[in-house]
Structure formats: C-alpha cells, structure tokens
Amino acid sequence: MGTIRFEPCTLPPAAEALRAEVREFLTATLGDYSAIERAQSWTGTDADFSRKVGARGWIGMTWPKAYGGHERSALERYVVLEEMLAAGAPVAAHWVADRQSGPLLLRFGTEDQRKRFLPPIIRGESYFCIGMSEPDVGSDLASIRAKAEKTDGGWIVNGTKLWTSKAHYAHFMIALIRTGRDPDDRHAGLSQFLIDMGSSGITVRPIRNLIGEEQFNEVVFEDVFVPDDMLIGAAGAGWSQVTAELALERSGPDRYLSSYRLLVELIREIAKEPTERATIGVGRLVARLATLRQMSISVAGMIEAGASPALEGALVKELGGVFEQDIPRIAHDLIGAAPLAEGGGDFDRVLAYLTQASVAFSLRGGTREILRAIIARGLELR
Amino acid sequence: MNELQIILTETSARLFGEHVTKEVLEAAEKGAWPDDLWAAVEENGLTKPLVPDAQGGAGAGWAEAFVILHAAGSFAAPIPLAETIIAGRLLSLAGIDTPPGPLSVAPVGKAETLRLEAKGGGRIGGAASAVPWGGKVEHVAVLAEKEGELHVALIARDAYIAEGDRNIAGEARDRIIFDDSPVVAAAPAGDGITREAIWLMGALARVAQMAGGIGRILAESVRYANHREQFGRPIARFQAIQHQLAVLASHAAAADMAAESAALALDAGDAAFEIACAKVVTGEAAGLGAAIAHQVHGAIGFTYEHALHFITRRLWSWRAEFGAENAWAERIGRDVAARGADALWSDLTARQAG
C-alpha cells in the first residue's frame, strides 16, 4: 500500500502578513454584503470585484512575472483564497481562470498563448469556463463526442457541452474535444482547445438549477472555426492534460469551505442559548473544519514544494465534500427551521440556500464515487 | 518530519515489529508482563522523550513523542508507554528525577482529587479510578493538592493498593487507593502544569496511539482485500469494497493530521483547542475505521485467532478514554459560542498560524 502523508505545514510570516491586507480589502470592498450573498461563496460573480482583486495582485499570484504574474508562493496564494472564501467574496468570475485555466496554459500552452491570455486573466478581466461534460458524457470523460475536424489554418468544432458553469459570462472556454479515435486506446484522440466564446456558431443556453439560479449552461457548437494557435499542447494529448487540470481543480480550499457561511450563522444561532446538544454538534463541525484546513494547507505546501498532490487533493475533496454536506444536515437537525422562500433571518435563509445548493458539492469537479475510485487506486487496490 | 522523528519512527517500527508478537499480545491480555518488550523499549530510549538530557531523558518534544506513540498504537504494544512518557513530563517539570521502569499517572478522572499532606516527609491519600496500568507499573506520578496548591508526587507501587480492572482490550485500568501512603518525592507542579494537564496529555497520547492504530487497520484491510478472493477475483475489485477503503483512508489521513498538529501545537504552547479537535476527529475515525476494517475482513476478522481485534478493541477503548468525542466537542462548541460567530475564522487562523 502506498503511504499517504500530509506533512504538517505552517504558513510563513509573509503569508500571514498578507492575510491582514486581504481582510482589510475585503472589509472595505464587501461592506454590508448580506449573509445570503456570502453563502454563494465561489459561485457569486462580480466583474468589478474581480478587477479590484486583480489590481491588488491576487490573481495569478504564483505565475511568472514575464506574463504579469507575481511569483509569490503557493502558501501566500492559499491565504488569499481562503480569506476570500471565508468572507464569501464573489470570486466566481476569475476563479476558474486563476485555479486551472491559467496554470494549464503555463504548463502546456505555447509562449504566444501565455503572452496573450495570461495578462488579462491576471488583471481580473478575462474569464474562463470548463468545457468537459456533455449530454451523454459525465463521469466517463474519455467518451467525449464533441469533435474537431482539421481544416485550413484551424479546426471546425461541432457538438454540445453541458453543465458549463458561467459559460454565459466567460470570454473563453477550455474544451476537451475529440480529434481522433483509436479503437485500442479510449484515452487517445482527445485534444484541448481554447475557444473564444464570441466565435460565430456558438449558442449558450442557460439552464436553471433547482434553486432557480442560472449558473450553468448548455453550449452548442455548430461549425465553429477554431484557429490552429488555439490548440493547447499536442493534438491527441488531451487526456493527460485534462487529468492534470482536474488535479488542479480539486486541490484548493474551495473544496471544503463551500458551506462555511452556514456554520457561522449556525454558531450565531446556537450562541443565543447554547444547549449541550447544540454545542456538541457545532464542536464536532469545528474540529473537522480545523483538521480540513490543516490538510488543505498541507496540500498547498506540497504544491509549493513542487509536488503534484493529486491523490491528496482527491482525499481532501472527499472529506471536504462530506463536511460541506454535513453542515446543512446538522444545522437542520439542531435548529430545524422551516425554509421559507422569502422571509426568515440570515440563518434560515442561508440554511435554505445551502440545503439545496449542497447536493452539487459531491458532483461538480468529479463525483464522490469518482474521487473514491481515485483514492482506491492510490491505495493500490488491485 | 525532522531527523529525530524519522529515526524514532524507524526504531519504533523495528522494535515493535520484532517484540509485539501475537503470543506477546495474547499473554499480555491474560495478565503477563512483556519483559522483553519493555526492556527493548527502555534500552532504546523510547520511554523518556520529554525528560531533559540532564535528567537522563531524550530532551525532545511532543513531536517526537508523537511518532513513538503512533508506532506503539499501530502495533498495539501492550505496555504503558504513553503513561510513562506523560509521567516523565510531569516529574521533570517538577524537578523530580524520573525513575526507570514503567510508570503511570493519576488521577485520570476529572472529578477525582488526591491530597498530599505535609507531615512526615510527605504522605498521600485518596483514590483514583481507571488508572491505566495502575497495578502493573513500578511507580505512579500523581497530581495532588497540598494546601490548595497543585503538586506532583511520585509513589512506589508497594505504597498503594490496586483493585484490578481492564478495558475491553485487556489493558489494566485499575482503581488505586492511597491510604496515608508514603511518597518517594513531591514538589510543586512545574510551569504550565494545570489541574487538567494529565487529562490533556492523556488525550493527546490516545490520539497519537489511535492514529497509529487506524493507519494499521487500513494497511491490513488493503492487504486482506487484495488477497482474499470471492467470485473468482480479489474482493479489492469490488467497487463497494474500494469505496469503503477509500473512506477509511480519508479518515486515517485526517486522524494523522489532527494528531500530529496537536502534538506540534503542544510543543509551541497551549494546545487545548488542537487536542480537543484531534480527540474528536480521531475518535470519529476510530469508530468508523474499525467498522470498515471489520466489514472488509468478514468473519475471519471476528475471530480471536485473527489479529485485527488487537487494534480495534484498543480503538474502541482509547476513543472513550481521557474524554470521548462528545466531551471534547462540547468544550469546543461552548468556547466557540462564547467567542461569537464572527470570531470563528480569525480565531482559527490565528491559532493555526504557528
């Protein structure tokens, strides 16, 4: 069995100094942002906010200065992310680009692509979405059907992407597209493309989720021309690239803090009359929070040391997802407020929101079952 | 891990691997004292990590004690190593020499008080229940009141009565009774030693042992699943088994993280919060992990013949000793509620800032 070790990691003084700056910024910028807005955490979108974050130098923090990055440590970046999430800042506009699209381009993109795409991301002005899932393609990502055919100077893309978060908002999609087929290797023949969402032939149709929000979309490509210089990495190398991208998607504090606002409101609620049962329930959650945070910092430490903690990231997301879903369950058990559509105080409204939203927390970014399969493989189960 | 931690991890694993055999474990459950095991542990300097060099110890910290106890837990070493380590800490902070041989600590019940009397060079009275290894050790280090002040006293085994009991893992948990018993030495408790010092250090020690034990049952379960065949294939191929083991692995990792963080926090200063968190997380992982390990092992794991229970019965015992999950969770919850919702994040980040 492979040993899994989370080395304890302490955030360096530089990172802690940065924390104070971020807090000050968030207090000034978010002002009287409501509890329910904060509960939306990293699905809340605000271009103005993203531009301000970019101006502070908090997007692309670890990227090379040559592309406008700030060459700060992964641990400093960690602090910025967790402060944003704990405050419930509307980070969604730039989140995907900062978390995975930019790093993907740094790793697999051409020099021209980096020069062209990274600086606006870093300024908080260029937003990306993730084009992986399709109508018939969910967990089994290798069965992608959207296809690109070679033409003069580029590719013609046809097909449909589904559940694409913020496609209606993003400037670019990084899409996994079929460019070939090999009957003996189902992971072959996939490629990643940068697709300009303003290209002709793209239709974005919002899909209402069960809360009534329009966060994700259906994106239809009809003979969309994608120039050669928008291919990322090598044609046919998409599978290994997308695997690396998914590891980035799973390794951050966004994977255990999604219900954090409800924990805060729950504490506010029980503090009015702290019964034994309620303090035990909250105490257990806080103990898990503290441990998950240590694990998440440890993952950031591994990234800083140059490792690629894909297994550890999956492990934190597994535990984090259960935690994020336990918070609304336990809040309901302890207080049992009837969720009202309009009325109620902060606690009631945040509970109502996260009771509904949290079902997605073990789906997006790879389902719980897929994560457990990844962990099982890491355990060397035959 | 630092260099000393790595050396201690290797030494402990080698030594426990060699000496904690099934025969030794079975004999210990029948009440036999594992002489060879204890001698090896003592000779290799694993019993006094927290005693300063000048007093004959290793002069290390909880980070190092953690890896020793983690290894002891993963092998179910049937000796009072945790208790000896804690006793050494109490004694050395009070300026009392730590004697050789196995030691225990008392009282471990939160409501119990022992009283030290000034007359005749020091006498002690009172009773302490469920003292780990209380009747098996050569000395016990106690926290006692003397004229309203906290003292540490060392008492030899022949100076107190022990009424035997055991936890479900067969480890002695004795009621010990002092009746005007002479002490070997006594002194005011040292810096940082409060009335709940034994409770905190005991919880930390159990957390380290549990984390080791959970890692062990994970490894055993993975090995067993790869080896055991049903329906013509290793049961590790079944997704239901894979997912259970993935859950066990994630809880094992959380237990390790919580436990080691608490040990490091205690080296840095006050660690009541971290120890509380660790006892909750590790205790939950112990219960859940033991259940999964047994499910994966099938009937063979339910036999006395199979060694799995040497760990799982300890996990069920240890998670309840020095405060079960709910006791610690209530304490965390009470503090958090008193500090107020808006202090949670800043308190947490400040505490974990090192």
Ligand SMILES: Cc1cc2nc3c(=O)[nH]c(=O)nc-3n(C[C@H](O)[C@H](O)[C@H](O)COP(=O)(O)OP(=O)(O)OC[C@H]3O[C@@H](n4cnc5c(N)ncnc54)[C@H](O)[C@@H]3O)c2cc1C
């Ligand atoms: C809020 C939200 C936002 C999203 N945003 C995006 C986005 O921006 N871009 C994007 O590309 N996708 C996005 N997704 C899609 C997401 O990645 C998929 O939902 C996910 O990969 C699962 O696919 P599926 O929904 O088709 O479920 P399916 O794969 O059909 O799975 C259904 C159930 O079967 C289980 N299952 C499937 N295969 C196995 C297996 N081998 N073993 C055991 N169980 C299995 C799954 O775990 C699940 O429980 C988003 C989803 C949500 C909910």
